[in-house]
Amino acid sequence: MLRWWRYWPAWSGYAAAAWSLSYGALGLFWALGGDGFPFASVGDDHASGSILEGSQVGIVAPAMAVVGLVGAIAALAMAREWGRDSTRTALVVFGWALAGTLALVIPDYTLLMLVAMAPLLLVFAFTGVPGPQDGIGDILYWHRVNLIVVFAGGLLWALATLAYQRRTRRACAHCGRRGGVTGRWTTPDAVRSWGRWAVYVACAAPVPYEVTRIAWYFGIPLGIPEDFARMMRETPGMLEVGLGYAIASICGCILTHGLVHRWGEVYPRWVWFKAGERVPPALAVIPASIVAVVLIPAGLMNVRMGVDLAVWGTNAPSMLWIVWGAALGAAACAYGLRRRGTCRHCQIAEDSTGLPA
Numbered sequence: 001m002l003r004w005w006r007y008w009p010a011w012s013g014y015a016a017a018a019w020s021l022s023y024g025a026l027g028l029f030w031a032l033g034g035d036g037f038p039f040a041s042v043g044d045d046h047a048s049g050s051i052l053e054g055s056q057v058g059i060v061a062p063a064m065a066v067v068g069l070v071g072a073i074a075a076l077a078m079a080r081e082w083g084r085d086s087t088r089t090a091l092v093v094f095g096w097a098l099a100g101t102l103a104l105v106i107p108d109y110t111l112l113m114l115v116a117m118a119p120l121l122l123v124f125a126f127t128g129v130p131g132p133q134d135g136i137g138d139i140l141y142w143h144r145v146n147l148i149v150v151f152a153g154g155l156l157w158a159l160a161t162l163a164y165q166r167r168t169r170r171a172c173a174h175c176g177r178r179g180g181v182t183g184r185w186t187t188p189d190a191v192r193s194w195g196r197w198a199v200y201v202a203c204a205a206p207v208p209y210e211v212t213r214i215a216w217y218f219g220i221p222l223g224i225p226e227d228f229a230r231m232m233r234e235t236p237g238m239l240e241v242g243l244g245y246a247i248a249s250i251c252g253c254i255l256t257h258g259l260v261h262r263w264g265e266v267y268p269r270w271v272w273f274k275a276g277e278r279v280p281p282a283l284a285v286i287p288a289s290i291v292a293v294v295l296i297p298a299g300l301m302n303v304r305m306g307v308d309l310a311v312w313g314t315n316a317p318s319m320l321w322i323v324w325g326a327a328l329g330a331a332a333c334a335y336g337l338r339r340r341g342t343c344r345h346c347q348i349a350e351d352s353t354g355l356p357a
Helices: 003-031 057-079 086-105 110-127 142-168 188-204 207-217 226-234 238-260 281-305 309-319 321-339
Strands: none
Touching: 003 057, 003 142, 057 086, 057 142, 086 142, 086 281, 110 142, 110 281, 142 281, 188 238, 188 321, 207 238, 207 309, 226 238, 238 281, 238 321, 281 309, 281 321, 309 321
């Protein structure tokens, strides 16, 4: 882990303030007639699935400027630990509301696409994008890049609010413990129980998506009419991409099981170059948390689209990504709570619990 990350409670508030001030300045620029408003109506080939897509610049841009200015002040107050009682409560509520809006509500499936296609995008940067696209710019255009920026702001706000909330509770800003006191839901038995159920739900939620995509690849028009299935067969690579996503989802669910099994803590024998060594907790928690967070806005986008019963297979299974993301996040949290040891900042230790192999 990078050294600077260890001090995230110290710098996250200032980073959130800088982001808010910068994005608020952009909102003011667009409100005054500047070019590049990222939610303006554009052609379908360069639009996004954001909830703000196609909104009016005269309404949204000034709101961005105001929220950005207020956010900068609030984030600075969190970083400096200003406020008492009701003011602290208001800052925490504002911080979590803004973090959720920026990271989960405004974005679309762009973040999930980037996570799933990261290796291919790296290759495409050198070889070019196959098909009718002119290049990476036809995949990562401004309306999508802006959503990545917005999502990053949401993550910064989540970190800043979490650190501030822990300080106001007189807990360690890094690990959340208060004088070694363990809450009822973070006891070893409780973590094992709800963590196991979270894994089960996280593995079950994507099954409808996986089944439909695999069925399409083998010529079964599950949840779609025959003419739609024919269009996909005639489009080069379309069925293969769907099958690839389904296989990636299945592989991800297999790895998710490691969050509640022994091989998720100690490398098994089939990982010969690491066999017997302990798995660093961050190696499991960080990827699982990233996937969990990007699944939720993608699922919300599909909910906003609604369901056409004639083609329910296209997006109804993807609505369950909300459940998948929430359950995977809970499973990663349980794993992190169970694996955490001595906090280097408050020196409070907590025993790890055993799991089945």
